[in-house]
Structures are given as structure tokens and as C-alpha cells.
Amino acid sequence: MLVGLLVFAAMFWPRFAPLEAAPLIALDETAQNEFRAQSLQPFSAGSTQGRHFAASEVVLRLAAAPERPQIQLSATIGENDSLPRMLQRAGVGSGDAGQVAAMVASAVPLSGIVPGTRFSITLGARSNAADPRPLTALGFRPRLDLGLVIDRQAGGLVLTRKPIAVEMTSLRVQGLVGSSLYRSARAAGAPPSAVQDYLRAIDQAVPFEDIAPTDTFDLVVSYKRVAGGDGEAGDLLYAGVARGGQPRAQLLRWGPDGSFRSLADLTGAGQAESGLFGAPVAGHLTSGYGMRRHPILGYVRMHSGVDYAASWGSPIYAVTDGRVQFAGWHGGHGNYVRLDHGGGIGTGYGHMSRLAVTPGMMVRRGQIIGYVGSTGLSTGAHLHYEVYRGGQTVDPMSVRMVQRQQTIDPRQIAAFKARLQALLTARPSTLVGPAR
Numbered sequence: 001m002l003v004g005l006l007v008f009a010a011m012f013w014p015r016f017a018p019l020e021a022a023p024l025i026a027l028d029e030t031a032q033n034e035f036r037a038q039s040l041q042p043f044s045a046g047s048t049q050g051r052h053f054a055a056s057e058v059v060l061r062l063a064a065a066p067e068r069p070q071i072q073l074s075a076t077i078g079e080n081d082s083l084p085r086m087l088q089r090a091g092v093g094s095g096d097a098g099q100v101a102a103m104v105a106s107a108v109p110l111s112g113i114v115p116g117t118r119f120s121i122t123l124g125a126r127s128n129a130a131d132p133r134p135l136t137a138l139g140f141r142p143r144l145d146l147g148l149v150i151d152r153q154a155g156g157l158v159l160t161r162k163p164i165a166v167e168m169t170s171l172r173v174q175g176l177v178g179s180s181l182y183r184s185a186r187a188a189g190a191p192p193s194a195v196q197d198y199l200r201a202i203d204q205a206v207p208f209e210d211i212a213p214t215d216t217f218d219l220v221v222s223y224k225r226v227a228g229g230d231g232e233a234g235d236l237l238y239a240g241v242a243r244g245g246q247p248r249a250q251l252l253r254w255g256p257d258g259s260f261r262s263l264a265d266l267t268g269a270g271q272a273e274s275g276l277f278g279a280p281v282a283g284h285l286t287s288g289y290g291m292r293r294h295p296i297l298g299y300v301r302m303h304s305g306v307d308y309a310a311s312w313g314s315p316i317y318a319v320t321d322g323r324v325q326f327a328g329w330h331g332g333h334g335n336y337v338r339l340d341h342g343g344g345i346g347t348g349y350g351h352m353s354r355l356a357v358t359p360g361m362m363v364r365r366g367q368i369i370g371y372v373g374s375t376g377l378s379t380g381a382h383l384h385y386e387v388y389r390g391g392q393t394v395d396p397m398s399v400r401m402v403q404r405q406q407t408i409d410p411r412q413i414a415a416f417k418a419r420l421q422a423l424l425t426a427r428p429s430t431l432v433g434p435a436r
């Protein structure tokens with residue numbers, strides 16, 4: 001019943017569309033635009049086409065446009081650009097541009113101005129319409145902590161240096177290692193150079209294959225912040241890895257050469273505990289030191305080292321600090337590295353697939369010196385490892401040599417702990433910020 005009524009009502013619904021009267025002349029779109037152009041209708045009032053208004057008696061033609069006394073603009077230096085070229089593009093005359101470039105060069109190296117640096121430029125009124133406008137003022141920031149201003153004074157252009165106060169703070173970046181330590185740390189906001197330093201630092205403390213995806217990386221980089229809130233991330237200061245909240249490695253940039261040290265490096269704690277050198281490779285011992293039947297030669301002879309089974313290409317680490325005495329082909333040893341640790345102590349590493357050091361290089365404990373292979377007299381991928389004392393091989397397993405440690409300085413250790421504490425407990429507000 002209700003449906004019937006609605007249908008009935010709809011049938012009698014009136015048409016509200018206006019009745020159209022035929023125009024006097026048929027106007028196509030072009031003709032309509034022509035009319036609109038005559039009507040001096042501004043865009044803001046609904047003019048829809050981009051045409052200039054046609055001149056009519058209401059339009060006054062001027063002989064010349066009045067000169068603006070000043071133009072303010074901002075310009076950016078580009079990739080493979082030069083300061084004079086950028087200035088001339090912005091309308092600065094070649095004379096002024098050359099002068100500005102020379103003045104800036106006296107304050108900062110021109111090549112150090114990063115592409116993308118913005119310049120604010122003020123150009124004054126010209127005396128002759130044919131001349132370029134004279135430069136009145138120019139300002140930019142060549143560095144985070146320095147502003148340069150050039151302005152025209154009575155005697156000509158004058159350069160002023162404006163140091164910008166910079167607060168040195170730190171930026172801490174933490175996260176799960178995931179499938180790629182490098183990518184995870186980058187994604188968390190650590191700058192690329194800091195991540196590379198981080199990987200190098202961690203590598204000497206924890207072998208990469210021992211780092212699990214569920215471990216957390218932890219790094220602190222220096223961070224320069226200016227009053228305006230702008231900041232710049234700098235050098236890596238701290239490198240750490242933790243598992244289940246427990247630190248596995250904590251290294252500070254500590255050495256005079258900017259190298260990374262752990263507390264154990266300073267106290268010799270790691271060495272004292274084991275009494276042994278670090279392991280040269282992640283692998284298990286398959287053959288000991290002493291007389292044995294040689295697997296290839298077939299007769300009994302002295303085995304002058306120990307063999308570790310390890311997969312081809314595994315990194316081989318220096319067992320302690322030393323100097324590379326030999327790195328190259330060495331007969332049955334194949335690709336071989338011999339390290340001199342001073343005090344008549346040496347170590348040898350044989351059958352490498354690839355060498356990672358050259359003679360004369362200084363290496364640190366845990367540094368990669370080569371990769372496991374099967375070169376020389378070898379039946380399969382393994383590391384042949386030797387220890388020398390006074391030029392003679394000795395059983396590496398019997399050697400209980402503590403790394404010759406410079407005398408432990410308690411003040412150094414206290415300073416190390418204080419620095420670690422300061423970096424890791426910095427206020428959270430100084431620990432967040434964009435990394436560039």
C-alpha cells in the first residue's frame with residue numbers, strides 16, 4: 001500500500017530544470033572566451049581562461065614599469081656548480097659575483113660548500129636599466145657552526161663571519177640486528193660512515209657469525225646541534241651488541257688513533273682469563289701438534305701446528321696484536337701469513353684461500369688476516385695454525401702466553417668506565433634526532 005502511494009507520487013513529480021530560451025546569437029566556446037577577455041574579469045573573480053585582457057580604453061599603457069627598489073631571493077648551489085655561476089644565474093653581475101667568490105674563498109674553501117646550500121640574496125636598484133642590479137646583501141651557512149654575511153657598505157662589499165653556537169651532544173641508535181646488521185642500523189637512522197665504523201669495531205670483539213638476528217645493536221654517534229634545532233650526526237663514539245639485555249661487547253672510541261677498545265683491552269681481563277691467544281678461526285680442532293702420518297705424503301712426520309676444520313672462506317683472525325712478517329705463497333703452507341708478536345713469539349696461518357693483509361702491516365687481536373682455504377699441501381678446507389717461540393714451533397695448545405700488556409693504568413680504566421656511563425645514560429632528549 002505504502003509502495004503504491006510512493007510510486008503514484010513519483011509519477012507526478014514536477015521537473016524543476018529551468019526552461020531554456022534560445023540565445024540571440026549562437027556562441028561557441030571561442031566566442032565566449034573572447035567576450036570574457038573584454039570584461040576585465042580577474043582570475044579571482046572567476047576568469048577561467050589564461051588569456052590576457054584585451055586592451056580597452058580603461059587600460060592605461062605605461063612607457064616603462066616602475067623599478068622595484070630591491071629584490072630578495074633565495075638561490076641554491078647545485079651539483080657540479082660554482083659559486084660565481086650560481087650568483088650570475090640569480091642575477092648578480094659578473095663583477096660582484098667574482099668579488100663575492102673571492103671573499104667567501106678567504107673564509108671557507110669554495111669546494112667545501114655542499115650542493116644544496118641555500119643563499120639568501122638581496123639585489124638593489126640599478127642606476128641604468130641595461131646594467132645588472134648591484135648586490136646589496138648575501139648570506140649563507142657554509143657549515144653547521146658558521147654563517148657568512150656579505151653586505152654593501154659605504155666602502156663596498158664587506159664580509160662578516162657569524163659563528164653559530166653548536167651544542168655537542170650524542171645520538172644513540174639501537175635496534176634488533178635482523179637479517180642484515182648494516183641495513184637495520186641504517187634503517188634506525190645511523191649515518192653510513194658511523195655504521196661502517198661500527199661494523200669494523202664490533203668485528204674485533206664478536207665474530208659476525210656469532211651475532212644472532214635477535215641480538216640488539218647499540219651505537220652512539222656524536223651529534224652537533226645548533227640553537228635553531230638543526231643537527232648533524234658525526235663520528236661513532238660507542239659500539240655495542242647485546243643479547244637478552246646483557247651486553248656482549250662494549251667498545252669506545254678510545255685509542256689515540258681513534259681505534260675502538262673494550263674494557264678488557266685495557267685491563268687485559270680477556271687474556272688473563274683464558275691465558276691463551278684468541279681463537280684463530282671459528283672451527284674445531286681436528287689434528288694436534290706432534291708426530292703423525294701426513295695425510296698426503298703418507299709417511300710419519302712432524303706436524304708443526306694444529307689443524308682447525310672450518311668451512312671454506314671463513315675469516316681467520318689474528319690471535320693477538322702483532323706485525324705481519326710474511327704474507328704470500330709459502331710452499332706446502334700455500335697462502336700463508338706469519339705474524340710477529342714481539343718477544344720472540346710468532347704465529348703462522350696456512351692454506352688460506354685468500355690473504356687480507358700485506359707484509360709490514362700492524363694487526364690487532366681479532367682482526368681478519370685471511371680466509372680459510374685449501375692451498376698448498378692440503379686435502380680440504382682447514383686452517384693450519386702454528387705458534388713459534390724463538391723461531392721454533394711449539395704446541396699451540398700448551399702455550400699459555402698472556403698478551404704483553406702495557407701497565408694497567410687505573411685512571412685510564414676509571415675514565416673509560418665514566419665515559420661509557422656518560423654515553424649510555426645521556427638524557428633521552430639528547431638521544432633522539434634526525435640523522436643525516
Ligand SMILES: [Zn+2]
Nearest residue numbers: 305306307384
Ligand atoms: Zn696442519
